[in-house]
Structure formats: C-alpha cells, structure tokens
Amino acid sequence: MMQTELPTPQPNSGLGKDVFMRSVIRELTGILQDTVGEKEAAAYVNHVGTMLAGALNAEYRRGFETPRLNVQQVAAALVHLKARIDGGFSIQSLDKKAIVLVNNACPFGDKVLDRPALCRMTANVFGRIAAENLGYARVRIDEAIARGDARCLVIVGLDEAAGAAGDDETEFFKSES
DSSP states (O other): OOOOOOOOOSSOOOOOOHHHHHHHHHHHHHHHHHHHHHHHHHHHHHOOOOOOHHHHHHHHHHHTTSSSSHHHHHHHHHHHHHHTOOEEEEEEEEEEEEEEEEEEETTTTGGTTGGGHHHHHHHHHHHHHHHHHHEEEEEEEEEEEGGTTTEEEEEEEEEEEEEGOOOEEEEEEOOOO
C-alpha cells in the first residue's frame, strides 16, 4: 500500500491538548448551565470536585508524610495543587479561623468566562481538603474571574462556631470514615 503524505494545515490555531480539554469542559458546563440552570450545574461540578478532593488529599498527606495536615500544610497544598494546573493562587492571609486566597490566573484560562459553575470545583476541592484535615470548612468565593472580576478571592473559613453559613457559602465537615 502506497503511503500518501498529507499537507499541514495553516495557520496553526494553537489548539493543543490543554486548550482542547479546557474547551470541552467549558462547553459541557455551558450545556449544563443552559439546560438545568447554574445552581444545578454547580451541583454536578461539586460531585466531580468531591471525587478529585479525596485523591488529592491522600496525595498531599503522603507528600507531607502525615495522617492529617495542619492549617499551614492545608494552605500550602491548596496553593500547590492550583499551581500544578496553571492557577495563580497565593495566600492573602492565614490564621486558625480562615485561609484567604487570591488568584490572578484561572486554571481554565479564558474558558472559565461566563461559566461560574466551574468555580464550584475550586470551592469543593478546597473545602473537602480543609474539612478532612481540620474538621470543618466553610468556603465562600467573593470574587471570581468566571463572573468577570479581575481576580478570584476565596475564603476558607475554619471556625464552625462562627454561626450558620450564608447563602453564598458552602459548609464541609470531616467524613465519618
């Protein structure tokens, strides 16, 4: 069988694996938001975040060689895991009551615009890792690139005694296992 050499299309659109995968996630999230609504789409994304958080938490516990991370290790893990996927998170403040993070680069890049349900991935992963190690977490996203803000501002509250969670907050508790 004779092999035919095919021409290379020009120009190169820059569509590599990473951009393609982010585009797929963007479109799937958009379909969910348009079909079932933003709140329900966020619930689907939460479920994925829960599944990922368990594996990530185990990985960071192994990395720190401890059965349970302390507050500084949790904060370091949150920043590190986002850096691994090209996020720009850093700690704005840290104490026994809260970890406050800022972000100037979303791992989804420009594909996150108008897809605020994707922010639930960050909220869920952060909340689950914090709660599994520290017993409790309450996550609130005050600013989000997905909503058109210049940055993300994520507050991971650690004080369960602070009162009931507000409508824009999600509480996480240590699992029974």
